[in-house]
Amino acid sequence: xxxxxxLRTLGGAAIGLALSPAERRLLAATPPxxxxxxxxxxxxxxxxYVVPTDFIHLEHGYYSMQSQPVLERYLQxxxxxxxxxxxxxxxxxxxxxxxxxxxxAALAGCRTDELIITRNTTxxxxxxxxxxxxxxxxxxVMSVHDYGAMLDQFKLMERRWGIVNTRVTVPLDPxxxxxxxxxYANAITPRTKLLMVCHMxxxxxxxxxxxxxxxxxHARGVPVMVxxxxxxxxxxxxxxxxxxxxxxxxxxxxxxxxxxxxxLYVKPGALEKLWxxxxxxxxxxxxxxxxxxxxxxxxxxxxxxxDAIAFHESIxxxxxxxxxxxxxxxxxxxxxGIPRVQVFTPTDPSRTGAIANVGIGGMxxxxxxxxxxxxxxxxxxxxxxxxxxxxxxxxxxFTTTAELDALVRAITELARG
Numbered sequence: 001x002x003x004x005x006x007l008r009t010l011g012g013a014a015i016g017l018a019l020s021p022a023e024r025r026l027l028a029a030t031p032p033x034x035x036x037x038x039x040x041x042x043x044x045x046x047x048x049y050v051v052p053t054d055f056i057h058l059e060h061g062y063y064s065m066q067s068q069p070v071l072e073r074y075l076q077x078x079x080x081x082x083x084x085x086x087x088x089x090x091x092x093x094x095x096x097x098x099x100x101x102x103x104x105a106a107l108a109g110c111r112t113d114e115l116i117i118t119r120n121t122t123x124x125x126x127x128x129x130x131x132x133x134x135x136x137x138x139x140x141v142m143s144v145h146d147y148g149a150m151l152d153q154f155k156l157m158e159r160r161w162g163i164v165n166t167r168v169t170v171p172l173d174p175x176x177x178x179x180x181x182x183x184y185a186n187a188i189t190p191r192t193k194l195l196m197v198c199h200m201x202x203x204x205x206x207x208x209x210x211x212x213x214x215x216x217x218h219a220r221g222v223p224v225m226v227x228x229x230x231x232x233x234x235x236x237x238x239x240x241x242x243x244x245x246x247x248x249x250x251x252x253x254x255x256x257x258x259x260x261x262x263x264l265y266v267k268p269g270a271l272e273k274l275w276x277x278x279x280x281x282x283x284x285x286x287x288x289x290x291x292x293x294x295x296x297x298x299x300x301x302x303x304x305x306x307d308a309i310a311f312h313e314s315i316x317x318x319x320x321x322x323x324x325x326x327x328x329x330x331x332x333x334x335x336x337g338i339p340r341v342q343v344f345t346p347t348d349p350s351r352t353g354a355i356a357n358v359g360i361g362g363m364x365x366x367x368x369x370x371x372x373x374x375x376x377x378x379x380x381x382x383x384x385x386x387x388x389x390x391x392x393x394x395x396x397x398f399t400t401t402a403e404l405d406a407l408v409r410a411i412t413e414l415a416r417g
Contacts, residue, residue, distance in 0.1 A: 018069045018314045032318045036326035046398035055377040056403045061394035066256050074258050074304035100306045109238025115265045116292040121229040122149040124248030124264035129153045131274035136162030141187045142196040143170050144386040173346045177209035188220050195224045199231035203383045205345045205355030214243045236317045245270040257308040258301045324354035327395045331404040332356050340415045344388045359390025360415050376410040
């Protein structure tokens with residue numbers, strides 16, 4: 001191929017549908033809730049991944065592996081970019097990134113000029129936290145269950161600018177949305193300048209009523225920043241429907257993109273007052289690109305996002321949501337009620353997704369995680385913070401019921417001591 005044609009097509013053709021004609025027919029004929037239980041379908045999908053064989057992998061919440069179709073495309077992007085090196089960077093880097101950004105915006109349900117590609121949720125939300133024009137005495141509201149990196153960033157603002165951080169405790173198993181909303185409402189004062197809320201709490205899997213929290217906060221004149229690290233590409237929603245002011249997410253969790261990819265959404269009207277982390281005099285104050293001066297960036301990652309979107313859409317968000325929620329319910333309903341076992345995830349399925357957290361009375365989370373791995377070859381992560389003392393269990397679409405049955409047996413045996 002002529003070099004000029006190569007440059008023009010590089011990164012432009014995402015993977016086709018990753019499923020066979022028979023699988024697509026099954027998808028079309030089976031409602032999402034029924035498909036969630038079809039182990040034959042998900043076993044076939046499992047073949048698109050290289051799944052470890054020496055342990056049961058139940059910690060996909062940190063970083064979930066790419067499917068093989070996406071991984072192969074990602075590796076090819078690396079080779080292709082390397083082949084033309086700086087010529088790629090100086091000619092088609094930004095048009096290609098803009099195309100991918102447009103597809104992400106369509107997936108999020110927003111305009112292209114409302115979203116940028118970042119490296120992860122932490123970068124996205126810390127950009128917002130640092131970008132506020134804080135004054136001494138300004139207040140920010142957050143939860144003790146929020147992600148540590150953002151809590152640390154608020155602490156930095158406290159030391160640097162003298163702001164006041166108010167932490168609330170979200171009920172682990174609320175009986176209503178109002179119970180959660182009221183916790184945040186009680187913390188707002190006339191000096192509150194920003195409220196942070198998780199869409200899905202990373203340590204428990206609790207899905208919060210974000211739209212209702214946003215409506216409450218906006219009625220009091222307070223903007224809302226949402227941590228969507230575990231919700232984006234796992235739950236069926238569109239960001240503008242939440243009516244939040246800022247939304248950050250990672251793409252290496254539930255979209256299945258390579259490590260080092262995330263998004264930041266900024267609601268129209270909320271951008272102008274934010275200071276960028278890095279100066280760029282070539283971008284207007286009302287242009288979201290002012291928050292996205294990254295310097296030289298691993299562009300193959302951006303190109304692979306397009307392939308991850310294609311794979312994601314070949315399955316469909318409703319089917320993913322139903323399957324992941326069903327897997328979580330499959331095992332948590334079996335361990336609830338066992339003596340000494342405590343599940344730190346809501347009982348109401350509508351308040352949950354894939355993630356759940358389980359503990360055993362008298363056993364420290366780290367000890368439980370080690371026992372599961374050493375004795376049963378089940379990989380999880382121990383969580384010991386904010387009243388949550390268990391291991392986080394995060395299956396993926398291809399996790400089998402046999403693997404979850406092994407988890408249930410292990411928890412049962414360990415609880416019996």
